Amino acid sequence: MPHLFQDSSDKALLQACRQGNEAAWEQLVAKYERLVYAIPLNYGLSRDEAADIAQHSFILLLQNLDSLRDDERLGGWLAMVARRHSWRVLARRQREQATPDDDLATLPNQVDDSQRQQRERQERLEWVMAGLNQxxxxxxxxxxxxxxxxxxxxxxxxxxxxxxxxxxxxxxxxxxxxxxxxxxxx
Known part of the structure; x- marks a missing residue:
């Protein structure tokens, strides 16, 4: 069974990760993997896409361990990475699905409504995740x-x-x- 740190604060776990402690990394990933995975799902992406985005988010974290500005805001940083990558996937999907027959007059309104609904869902999810972390x-x-x-x-x-x-x-x-x-x- 992996060693669990008594101090499971983001700051303590990140410091241990920076020193190469694999158990701290595993505990950090376990702490945030559901949040990171839930964000793309909330945007309507598939489980495979959500898994890819989660993996991408943690790879970026690993690559940026030494450059994080505020260790105590790790959850928000990971959520933003997952959210931005989800937006990229959605934008790419929208470009791929667009056809010349689309009614261009109604398309902007549909996109605005869809984006607004996604932002509202995302905001609610972030409130819940922030509450869960308390x-x-x-x-x-x-x-x-x-x-x-x-x-x-x-x-x-x-x-x-x-x-x-x-x-x-x-x-x-x-x-x-x-x-x-x-x-x-x-």
Missing amino acids: LDDRCRQLLLALYFESDQPTYEAIAQQFNMRVGSIGPTRARCLARLKEYLPN
Whole structure:
């Protein structure tokens, strides 16, 4: 079992990563992989595209470990990388799907509405992810498993993963959601 750092703050993990500590890197990736994976999915991209974007985001992080300006804002940095790469994929897809028969008069309005809806969804997701990062690790991991896992695990699988009874998942989820709600804007 890999060594888990007592201080799992971004700053401590990034410092250990800069020193070549693989366990710190694994813990850092585990902490943010669901966030990074969820962003492209929220934009309507496929699971394969989301996996590619997540991989790209963590490669960029690895390449830029020494040049990050604020270690405590790592989640926002990763979210921005994933968001920008998602936009590139969407723009490329839109260019590839455009045909000469498109009604050019209605296309700008459709694009504006679609982009606005995507931005609103993304903003809500970012609020939720920021709130999740304020929760204790157990609540955060439980809510991520329940709502952000791509394969939507069963309660039995979640119970096994978190070493808890199936019957206690619902009440625990409710308490965690109540705590999360405290961190969300009205």
